[in-house]
Amino acid sequence: MTEHRYPSADIAAIERVIRERRDIRQFAPGALPEGLLGRLIDAAHLAPSVGYMQPWRFVRIASSATREALWGIVDAERRATAAALPTRAADFLKLKIDGIREAAEVLVVALMPGREAHIFGRRTLPEMDLASTACAIQNMWLLARAEGVGLGWVSFFDPDEVARLLAMPPGSRPVAILCLGPVAEFPPVPVLESQGWGKRLPLDEVLFEDRWKAGAGGTPTAY
Template sequence: MSNQTPEHAFSASEIAAVYRAIYERRDMRHFCGGSVPADMLQRLLSAAHHAPSVGFMQPWRFIRIKSLALRQDIHALVEQERVLTAKALGEREDAFMKLKVQGVLDAAELLVVALPAGREQHVFGRRTLPEMDLASSACAIQNLWLAARAEGLGMGWVSLFAPEQLAGLLHMPPGSKPIAVLCLGPVTAFYDQPMLQTEKWARRAPLHSMLFEDRWDQPLAPPPDTPVQAARDV
């Protein structure tokens, strides 16, 4: 870390806490029931609502699922898509089917994140990139995720569902679209590393393979006096 501290930096302990939340956040699939206190849930949703958004459009909507019957219906949709996804994976079908999505039933809270109707009226920042409504909502989800980790709660993002069917279950208006089912609540432990890495499904790519300078085919050189291996490990 540089010895030059910017004027508006947090304290060293506050900076460390931010990075800890980032590096210890996990996409959780195992929950242990329990509950999320109402004031804590409100803090998490407020953190989500303070995310940046293109043109300050604030395109996120959160639906809290309280009905057990509705949870079960959502879980059925997820299971339906899980089977279809497995078949689409071909030779990896059996390995994929071992990855359960029980958090929809087991987590203390279930939230659906959706994009509202009428998003086309927000032109600022979206004229050539209309998908920035989705990108902005992803920022809100990440805010919630990091805040949840800091509060000691696990969260998992489920995207295995047919949007039209889930929208129908939730009586959403035409033009709106669900983008995430979030499982949130206490967990027995956080994974030491991403679960899909533990399951040997994929590994985190090295950072240096994704950094470029000026043009796509020009890798970004590591900072001066930085050993190449150390730069790759950061």
Template sequence: MADDAQHRFDTAERDAVYRAIALRRDTRHFQRGQVVPKAQLQRLLQALHQAPSVGLMQPWRVIRVADAALRERIAALVEAERQATALALGERSAEFLRLKVEGLRDCAELLVLVLPPDDGTVFGRRTLPREMALCSAGAAVQNLWLAARAENLGLGWVSMFEPAALAALLRLPADAQPLGLLCLGPVERFYEAPMLEQQGWRQGRRLSDLLMQDVWSEEEVQDGN
């Protein structure tokens, strides 16, 4: 196979990819009244579209919410779920309600990620049909997230909504399901660490705590062992 230079990354390019991964954040705070230029938005959507998918099924659709009244109605659905989540959290309810969990009213662009009706793809997903569709859609969002970070834009994935209510609001076809509200736009600053860590809600686990060898084990596996 030919060693084509366009397929090789130099050290600086490689480091930039890892830097974008390390600095990616789930963003909740946006600069109000900003816009994402059309050409920039197109680059971001193209990055999403280039994501891998099982059997090349590309199980994602994206709805761009441009209508202000519709955005407000979606925000109301999110607020209803925020309150329901607080109730379900019991003794952590008040602590949860102090967290900012979405930026729907402030972000420059609001995109809805939708899982479309199943197209019957069997390749690679005969035993896990829905799971592989969901994994593929998640990979598309990760592409968008990293591209947004490289463009110095924030992106927040909001999952607090009742799927059936949002589906009805967006007039989705039967068997389609909304998976996320993607808030995108300029930010005043990026979080130094994940927001939930900064706010003391939860701490991320160490990589060594999540690695195992050969079979499942609850014991910690140290890097290099």
């Protein structure tokens, strides 16, 4: 046992919040607890980033007009996605894919402009700016779940339309719309799993040793 190990109760709490985190679409009325939004953004800002570039930027959607315009962009992509699904368009349209209108808070997370100047850790993997931002969102997600608050990551949008709506500078790129707020419950399993869109893969299908496991990592089912 290392001297740097956390107490067992703390480790159990970390494992619990990882297991019970959910992508939330259904929100209950009410505001976030006082000061929680700032703490959530602070948790995101403590995330690791390649070359310490800290590429994440957050836009809080404060006005109802901007929130409604953002919802319109998401709804347009929802309908376009349904039209592009080969077999499950009707099933997809039954899903609630966002909580923009109901959530207590809405944030747009974007990549900063000027990222090409950061070479450290990105020369062959420029997408590490996005990976770093995903780490920031996960930090926020886990703290939100520990606080009993729902967070949903919405990815159904045209990034150029969102960038225009929010007057983002050239070179920046929105990558997530986050909906946050109180919830009536946290589903025991992910909603898409409970509705037959997928299932958690067993570890032997995602963990290999020395080289890619023969027969693993096949093409997923197309919808």
